[in-house]
Structures are given as C-alpha cells and as structure tokens.
Amino acid sequence: MGEVHVIDHPLIQHKLTLLRMEETGPKEFRELTDEVSTLMAYEVTRELPVQEIEIETPLQKTTAKVMAGKKLAVVPILRAGLGMLDGILKLIPTARVGHIGLYRDPETLKPVEYYCKLPPDVNERELIVVDPMLATGGSAAAALDFIKKRNPLKIRFMCLVAAPEGVDELQQTHPDVDIYTAAVDERLNEKAYILPGLGDAGDRLYGTK
Numbered sequence: 001m002g003e004v005h006v007i008d009h010p011l012i013q014h015k016l017t018l019l020r021m022e023e024t025g026p027k028e029f030r031e032l033t034d035e036v037s038t039l040m041a042y043e044v045t046r047e048l049p050v051q052e053i054e055i056e057t058p059l060q061k062t063t064a065k066v067m068a069g070k071k072l073a074v075v076p077i078l079r080a081g082l083g084m085l086d087g088i089l090k091l092i093p094t095a096r097v098g099h100i101g102l103y104r105d106p107e108t109l110k111p112v113e114y115y116c117k118l119p120p121d122v123n124e125r126e127l128i129v130v131d132p133m134l135a136t137g138g139s140a141a142a143a144l145d146f147i148k149k150r151n152p153l154k155i156r157f158m159c160l161v162a163a164p165e166g167v168d169e170l171q172q173t174h175p176d177v178d179i180y181t182a183a184v185d186e187r188l189n190e191k192a193y194i195l196p197g198l199g200d201a202g203d204r205l206y207g208t209k
C-alpha cells in the first residue's frame with residue numbers, strides 16, 4: 001500500500017492556514033500555493049539518488065555529491081494542479097512537464113478527461129503528479145489510470161489537502177503510489193468538498209467564483 005507522507009513543517013502549516021482562510025484572495029492564494037509547493041517539493045525529492053563527482057575547491061581536490069541526473073517529470077492535473085507547478089520547478093528546473101486535464105462533473109462527481117499530453121519518454125521517467133485537492137480521489141485515480149498506460153518508472157502524488165476518503169481510494173486503486181500532503185482533513189461534505197478544507201482550489205487560484 002502507498003505510504004502517506006504528511007509534510008507538517010511549521011512553515012507549511014502556517015502558509016496552509018492562510019490558504020484556508022476565506023478572506024485570502026486569488027493573488028495571495030496563488031503566491032501561497034507556489035510557496036507551499038516549493039517547500040513540499042523539498043520532501044518529495046528527498047529519496048532521489050545522488051552521485052559523487054570530483055571537484056576542486058579553492059584549497060584542494062575532493063569528491064562531492066550532485067543529483068544523479070534522474071529523469072523526472074511533473075504532471076499537474078488541470079486546472080488547479082497548475083498552481084503547484086512553478087513552485088516545484090524552482091527546485092527541479094530540468095524536470096519535464098506533462099499535463100492531464102480532468103474536471104469533476106458537478107452532477108455525477110465523476111472525473112471527465114479532456115486533455116493529456118505527456119513527455120514522449122515518460123516510460124523512462126519518475127513522475128510527480130500534482131493537484132491541490134484529494135477529495136473523493138476520483139480525479140487522481142482516473143489521472144493515474146491514464147498516465148500508467150504510458151508505463152512511467154514510478155509515480156508520486158502530491159497535494160495540499162487530502163480527505164481520508166481520497167487517501168483510501170488512492171491507496172486501493174493505486175497501491176504503488178505514495179501520497180505527499182500538507183494535511184489530512186476530517187471528511188467530505190455532501191457535495192464532496194473537503195472539510196474544513198480550503199474550498200474550491202481552482203476557483204480560488206483563478207478567481208472564477
């Protein structure tokens with residue numbers, strides 16, 4: 001079963017609280033999402049391999065570690081996942097980027113796919129799939145179904161807020177995928193919004209409501 005990593009660093013918790021607040025407007029919401037994503041990316045990349053290279057300091061030759069050049073790609077789930085992309089790329093600027101477009105049908109609450117463009121060599125890459133909200137888990141599970149058809153080496157899923165229901169769903173449907181989140185909240189409401197949550201992430205990022 002995929003592990004759940006709750007990244008509860010004080011800086012992340014502080015910024016997440018600001019994200020939750022109703023009075024936080026789109027500009028600040030985007031900035032905070034970007035900052036939290038950078039901080040979380042630090043943990044999500046913790047297990048990436050390093051290699052020794054030879055260098056010269058001003059004083060002597062030595063060996064020192066650099067990233068082992070692992071091939072990575074970040075895949076935001078449109079549209080709200082886009083808000084997390086740049087924050088992650090700040091730490092891993094050479095990662096490729098894929099996009100997968102899904103929205104949750106407001107009647108059925110089921111995910112509908114409308115776009116998918118991944119790097120051609122995705123089968124040689126480890127992926128970080130990102131979406132701020134893991135609610136029922138339907139969107140994330142469907143996104144991973146599509147993405148897995150292209151045989152990536154490994155997938156990590158990163159979100160800001162998860163509901164216990166979404167965590168269960170993802171662990172059952174994709175037990176090979178670890179989940180990285182800043183919080184696991186209490187539950188879903190009758191419209192499948194996360195409580196206490198932060199509302200509709202896409203609308204808050206882009207001011208569409």
Ligand code: PRP
Pocket residue numbers: 077078079080081102103104105111131132133134135136137138139140166192200201202203
């Ligand atoms: C939100 C969110 C997730 C999904 C989570 O997207 O960004 O993709 O809902 O819900 P689930 O776990 O129950 O599937 P939404 O469908 O509102 O689309 P948007 O990103 O275009 O706003």
Ligand code: URA
Pocket residue numbers: 080133135192193194195197198199200201202
């Ligand atoms: N999507 C969101 O943006 N927020 C929720 O609470 C649930 C799904």
